[in-house]
Amino acid sequence: MSQTDTAVNGTASRLRNRWNATDLGLIAVFAALVAGSAMVPGIAANVFGIPITFQTLAVMLTGLMLGPGRGFAAVGLYTLLGLAGLPIFSQGRSGLGILAGPSAGYIIAFPIAAAVVGWLATVVIRRTTRARALLFFASAMVTSIAVVHTLGVAGIALNTKASLGEAFLADLIFYPGDVIKNILAAVIAVALHRAFPDVLVRRVKRINN
Template structure:
């Protein structure tokens, strides 16, 4: 597929079932999200919820794999963490993390990956020019609505904050997430260029 090909001339077909390659990609990206927690986070605010690379890998998973596979990959990571593997930030694990201020963010990760992936599939099918911009927009929508939205809710439920205080506690994460979403979009565009069938299959 040439770079000058327009969206209207491209023919793609949706993925109707997963192959062994899809299963492999799900495992690889689940491992990528887990590996991102090995880099120490930066504690922020009174509750100490750290800034980590997890959101970068979660969003990148959505941008590359699409909704269903991204949800499976990040969901697998989350379930393994709940089961006791020390793969949450700071080496934490277990269901007890649902009682911490981080709970909202962790619950949001599979949902954000799925939403980002769903939007990314539309972008890949419909656009050629400015694809990075649209993928960045998809990442920001999912990040703000789901990750930050549920993050604020976690502060309110487990941190006992009112909405205003929870919203302010969440604000310091916006600059970092914006930068990470720029990086995720750039990486995703490169991967889609190198592997055009990774998200949508072209009709031969």
């Protein structure tokens, strides 16, 4: 392959990867979805007052639908708007003060989780067309445990007087709900990818080709 062909192919690859108006629209829509999920009244589930909400469902669905880059951008946009003062965190909270509270680790984890589960979703889409719902669920659970719960426990321990053991025990109450929410996220993502393959499935295949 000549240097000219290499340059042309490199340029074409960058063009394929560039976000267009549709991508920006999807980022805005999913950021709004995450914000909306936080508005559903939550139940204060543990001694630190951290509520059970639908946010993790929305975050995982965002990553599974948009992939790593756009997923991170969508949830990151939501997070930045909340920190800037919009009352879009759970229980209508907002502002930088939330980073000093027990839920700080979860808030920080959300954009990272969207990127990680989005990357895992692209791996699943590249490798197989079978059992995607199961693999999406596994991806979401791995991400929940490795990112959301790990940073959540760290945030509780850092911002309260709790030990890591106490923070870990407080976090365990969220696992049953996360299993259910990750199942829902996986099933919804598979259905949406079938209905709208251009959102991520065909995009991944174009980039690979």
